[in-house]
Amino acid sequence: MSRAHATFEIAVDLVVLTVRDGRLAVLLIERGNEPFRGRPALPGGFLRAGEDLLDAAARELAEETGLRGITPDLRQVATYAAPGRDPRGRVATVAYLAILPDLPVPTAGTDAAIARWAPVGPGPDGLAFDHDRILADAVEHARRLLEDTPLATAFCREPFTVAELRGVYEAVWGVALDPRNFHRKVTGVPGYVEPTGDLRSLPTGRPAALFRRGPAEALYPPLQRPRRSLPAPQGD
Amino acid sequence: MSRAHATFEIAVDLVVLTVRDGRLAVLLIERGNEPFRGRPALPGGFLRAGEDLLDAAARELAEETGLRGITPDLRQVATYAAPGRDPRGRVATVAYLAILPDLPVPTAGTDAAIARWAPVGPGPDGLAFDHDRILADAVEHARRLLEDTPLATAFCREPFTVAELRGVYEAVWGVALDPRNFHRKVTGVPGYVEPTGDLRSLPTGRPAALFRRGPAEALYPPLQRPRRSLPAPQGD
DNA sequence: TCTCCATATCGTCGGAGTGACGATAACGGA
DNA sequence: TCCGTTATCGTCACTCCGACGATATGGAGA
Numbered sequence: 001m002s003r004a005h006a007t008f009e010i011a012v013d014l015v016v017l018t019v020r021d022g023r024l025a026v027l028l029i030e031r032g033n034e035p036f037r038g039r040p041a042l043p044g045g046f047l048r049a050g051e052d053l054l055d056a057a058a059r060e061l062a063e064e065t066g067l068r069g070i071t072p073d074l075r076q077v078a079t080y081a082a083p084g085r086d087p088r089g090r091v092a093t094v095a096y097l098a099i100l101p102d103l104p105v106p107t108a109g110t111d112a113a114i115a116r117w118a119p120v121g122p123g124p125d126g127l128a129f130d131h132d133r134i135l136a137d138a139v140e141h142a143r144r145l146l147e148d149t150p151l152a153t154a155f156c157r158e159p160f161t162v163a164e165l166r167g168v169y170e171a172v173w174g175v176a177l178d179p180r181n182f183h184r185k186v187t188g189v190p191g192y193v194e195p196t197g198d199l200r201s202l203p204t205g206r207p208a209a210l211f212r213r214g215p216a217e218a219l220y221p222p223l224q225r226p227r228r229s230l231p232a233p234q235g236d
Numbered sequence: 237m238s239r240a241h242a243t244f245e246i247a248v249d250l251v252v253l254t255v256r257d258g259r260l261a262v263l264l265i266e267r268g269n270e271p272f273r274g275r276p277a278l279p280g281g282f283l284r285a286g287e288d289l290l291d292a293a294a295r296e297l298a299e300e301t302g303l304r305g306i307t308p309d310l311r312q313v314a315t316y317a318a319p320g321r322d323p324r325g326r327v328a329t330v331a332y333l334a335i336l337p338d339l340p341v342p343t344a345g346t347d348a349a350i351a352r353w354a355p356v357g358p359g360p361d362g363l364a365f366d367h368d369r370i371l372a373d374a375v376e377h378a379r380r381l382l383e384d385t386p387l388a389t390a391f392c393r394e395p396f397t398v399a400e401l402r403g404v405y406e407a408v409w410g411v412a413l414d415p416r417n418f419h420r421k422v423t424g425v426p427g428y429v430e431p432t433g434d435l436r437s438l439p440t441g442r443p444a445a446l447f448r449r450g451p452a453e454a455l456y457p458p459l460q461r462p463r464r465s466l467p468a469p470q471g472d
Numbered sequence: 473t474c475t476c477c478a479t480a481t482c483g484t485c486g487g488a489g490t491g492a493c494g495a496t497a498a499c500g501g502a
Numbered sequence: 503t504c505c506g507t508t509a510t511c512g513t514c515a516c517t518c519c520g521a522c523g524a525t526a527t528g529g530a531g532a
Binding site: 076082 | 314463
């Protein structure tokens with residue numbers, strides 16, 4: 001059997017998302033080496049011998065964020081292997097999506113690079129390699145997952161209020177949601193959130209009930225993001 | 237920078253689905269070489285130097301099915317790279333999903349192996365490598381895509397009838413659908429199918445109107461598969 | 473204490489979507 | 503002509519949803 005096929009290095013890149021100050025943010029590092037030295041990039045690293053993809057993603061996440069013992073759900077998003085995407089040679093990268101609650105600080109410096117939260121905007125961010133594209137794909141993936149999975153609770157520290165959960169949806173989808181309808185829908189999905197029985201007082205307003213994640217792995221009925229496909233009201 | 241990372245070969249495996257005789261079927265080949273010689277497997281091959289993933293998937297599809305000029309939509313499903321998944325060494329594979337109308341014959345023998353359509357059952361099929369898992373993931377992917385994308389039309393040759401499209405949904409989802417409600421929903425989604433104005437007579441029954449694919453890239457409202465989460469009627 | 477404000481939570485109402493299923497249409501064949 | 507079969511349209515009750523009014527409950531300030 002011929003062995004004439006090209007060989008590759010395989011990297012795992014992480015799209016770590018959180019919500020900070022009501023805005024969606026992504027964990028970025030500053031590249032310390034060529035290529036793209038000094039440019040922001042997604043954290044990631046190479047797959048090691050004997051290591052599976054998910055293990056590598058979890059290892060990189062721990063190294064970049066300093067998180068230990070926490071196992072956030074990591075979801076594979078897509079794989080990119082275009083020739084020329086890495087000037088060093090043939091490198092394929094598998095992108096993973098991770099969702100974290102708003103941490104005090106990314107605990108940078110654990111590894112080689114400086115990590116920081118950067119707001120996710122609508123346009124490109126000038127990231128290294130093809131990381132703009134990877135980020136966009138991952139964000140779109142997260143937006144879809146919010147609709148029919150309990151992923152949004154991964155953005156929140158427990159216990160959380162309905163308003164905090166609503167803030168997650170608003171930040172990720174980039175839309176404003178009606179607090180009353182949102183409350184009705186979230187509390188109406190079986191197994192999505194469970195009341196702890198406690199309340200939390202904010203600097204203003206009526207105290208809010210606290211919730212924890214429920215056992216549901218899929219949301220039914222789903223929380224659909226607003227669609228614009230209105231029937232184009234007949235002018236006149 | 238150290239270059240001590242493991243190197244890999246990267247393969248592209250295809251999950252080519254169609255509907256034959258009202259049942260979901262997948263294109264399988266019989267392996268002609270070790271490992272897993274003689275075992276059925278998904279068609280696929282190695283990524284070549286200078287080739288991108290999608291190009292490799294399209295090339296393999298053309299080689300295995302003999303299709304030329306046709307560009308069915310190929311969708312990346314997931315990537316698998318567990319150590320030991322390929323006895324020959326470290327091989328990562330990127331799975332692609334392709335949907336075809338029921339072809340007369342897979343036009344086997346174009347490449348090295350014998351290709352055939354095999355029905356997709358609920359259980360494992362004893363495929364080589366981790367292809368049982370890949371197939372299951374891809375089928376679940378297709379089931380989801382039927383809900384909110386026009387993917388189902390890719391199973392049909394144009395023009396097609398509503399009943400043929402319904403047969404696709406029934407085969408892929410494995411459920412029976414009410415013909416009247418299905419007709420109402422499919423023709424009610426803007427841009428999903430467009431009437432050609434022609435009719436097709438079957439050996440029996442009233443002739444059916446013929447349709448072609450519409451311009452919609454997403455279905456709204458979606459055609460949701462039946463959910464079982466009924467409110468558990470109170471026994472009493 | 474009373475008023476005001478902000479947020480949380482509950483209710484109401486009309487419209488859209490859906491599943492169950494009846495009714496009718498339009499063929500081929502007995 | 504009658505019948506079986508499939509296609510297509512209609513009806514009805516129920517759910518879900520978005521818009522939005524009403525009420526609850528805290529803190530801040532008069």
